[in-house]
Amino acid sequence: MRYAALLLLATSVYAFEIPFFVPDFLKNHVLPPSTPIVEVKDDPPPTVPRIAIVGAGAGGSSAAFWISKAKSRFGLDVEVDVYDRNNYIGGRSTVVHPYNDTTLPELELGASIFVRANKNLWRASEEFNLTRRDFTEENYVVGLWDGQDVRFTFEGGWWGTLKVLWRYGMTSPKRVQGIVAEMLKTYVGLYSKDTPKWNNITRLSEKYGWTELTASSTMEYLVRKNVSPRYISELVEAATRTNYGQNTDYIHALEGMCSLATDGAAGISGGNYRIFEQFLQRSDAFVHLNANVNSILPSTDSKNWTVATSKGTQDYAAVILAAPFHFTDITVPHSISEQISNHPYVHLHVTLLTTTSEYPNPAYFNLPSSSKPARMMLTTYEGVRHGGLEPEFNSLSYHGLVRPGEWAVKIFSKSRISDQLLDSIFNGQVQWVYRKEWDSYPKLPPMESYPPVKLGQGFYYVNSFEPFISTMETETLSSRNIVDLLLDDLFNASICGPQITELTNITTTDKNDYVYGWDC
């Protein structure tokens, strides 16, 4: 891995309850409250098959976008309704502004980073003309805190690199870098012309040669590859704790390696949710916000799915569920629910704040009062394993100035960070505080099986992918696969044309930039 890349690891965190807004493009599509959908007249004609998408996050918004690609490519005639119970688009990707003041820079409350290898989000940011920002301005000194001591601090560049080599030697960092590179080389196959279509994630994992990675903890796997335990429990663990709130002796090695794949890290200026808003705007789907889906049951003639929502009831030829099932509280037939085990999620506390303290308080970190603690403090569980105290947070990172003399800070933790604790970390100089609890991502121990991709005839589950890999990008990959399965099942078609097997020629000038679904 590149050492400078480590500086980026702590920047992933999130949001909630942004002020209610309806983007202009939605205004025509949002039904007035209490208008039952069945009463919408003539629009569209009842003969057109409809598809319901539950969830307007990365998964649901991209599903609508993929369907629209098929509509525009070969005139597929379907109508799509997207439902989300939130009042905003983006789900676990959303922003807040300090003091709720939109003139101050936004802070990501949920997913903040994607990388160059994430070809769908990258491509979307280019096609939608969104500005990507990298995180170089946030290249603070990084510290590693074990709950009692700051074990290590380093900066990017030569000095940091030398210190890393001095502490861990050369072979461990090189070996880990090699494993990550190999994983990524396989991963990009998912964007190729001959990308597999999968209805079983275990088999996808087998096909990609990832079974050993998903069947082992990150620690077990890397020890087997002769990486030093110290490197794993310090530097690799800093990454898995920051990105997934889990330790290296718990999280499976595929997700562990994803935590380390930080080359070309970027975010969208204004908020990553803008990509998802664009997916929906360009899809021409009907978007229903503040619309809770209550049940999805077979229609009386059993030919369709009847979707009951807080805004009305409608029949659909197919349903795409793009939210973790057990958090949706949707009533479905037993034959559907029994297939999805109640996969536990990490319950993450995100604390956003501003402070006039340029550095954290050295006393909190048991450092001499003259020192300036790292402004990106990552953590290891290694202290606890040897009888020490547990760090009170997973990661703590400064995120630049919100205005002169006042810095934004993001903290991820397992439990609530009290006002008292904030005062002790920031010398009593805390200004604005915003707390949010998320069921952020699945707990990811070594896995043997995954939920089914297809839950029933015409019923598909995007978030089946999350216990395998949980990121914004992989949700767009899962939805792309599902839309292909759906189009094949219902219309003998695919995103790229009426025939699922034979794709047409590559259209981009640079074949290396070919991305399946965008280019056909």
Ligand SMILES: Cc1cc2nc3c(=O)[nH]c(=O)nc-3n(C[C@H](O)[C@H](O)[C@H](O)COP(=O)(O)OP(=O)(O)OC[C@H]3O[C@@H](n4cnc5c(N)ncnc54)[C@H](O)[C@@H]3O)c2cc1C
């Ligand atoms: C703090 C945090 C940091 C993260 N950092 C990163 C990161 O840096 N990079 C990254 O790639 N990923 C990150 N992730 C993970 C990433 O956010 C998720 O993998 C991804 O956003 C999931 O998208 P989704 O569309 O599948 O689900 P969601 O975004 O959860 O969308 C599901 C939607 O369904 C809606 N819904 C649920 N039930 C119902 C119902 N009954 N009726 C109607 N609507 C319903 C919800 O309101 C929600 O909007 C992070 C997550 C968190 C929380």
Ligand SMILES: *[C@@H]1O[C@H](CO)[C@@H](O)[C@H](O)[C@H]1NC(C)=O
């Ligand atoms: C933020 O401001 C908006 C618009 O001014 C308001 O509607 C909303 O309630 C505010 N949100 C919070 C959390 O104060």
Ligand SMILES: *[C@@H]1O[C@H](CO)[C@@H](O)[C@H](O)[C@H]1NC(C)=O
């Ligand atoms: C219901 O299913 C039938 C048969 O598959 C299909 O023709 C029809 O379009 C579906 N209705 C809706 C509203 O999708």
Ligand SMILES: *[C@@H]1O[C@H](CO)[C@@H](O)[C@H](O)[C@H]1NC(C)=O
């Ligand atoms: C893209 O955005 C830039 C800056 O906002 C603008 O100048 C340019 O015209 C936009 N291009 C397209 C194709 O929309």
Ligand SMILES: *[C@@H]1O[C@H](CO)[C@@H](O)[C@H](O)[C@H]1NC(C)=O
């Ligand atoms: C997926 O495939 C694996 C291995 O072939 C099999 O054991 C499992 O039952 C399948 N899962 C589903 C949901 O079909």
Ligand SMILES: *[C@@H]1O[C@H](CO)[C@@H](O)[C@H](O)[C@H]1NC(C)=O
């Ligand atoms: C599906 O489409 C292909 C190619 O257009 C065609 O050859 C085949 O007969 C179709 N199958 C069905 C069941 O319609």
Ligand SMILES: *[C@@H]1O[C@H](CO)[C@@H](O)[C@H](O)[C@H]1NC(C)=O
């Ligand atoms: C597609 O590629 C093949 C082989 O390179 C070529 O013969 C054919 O003319 C191309 N078709 C189109 C429509 O460009």
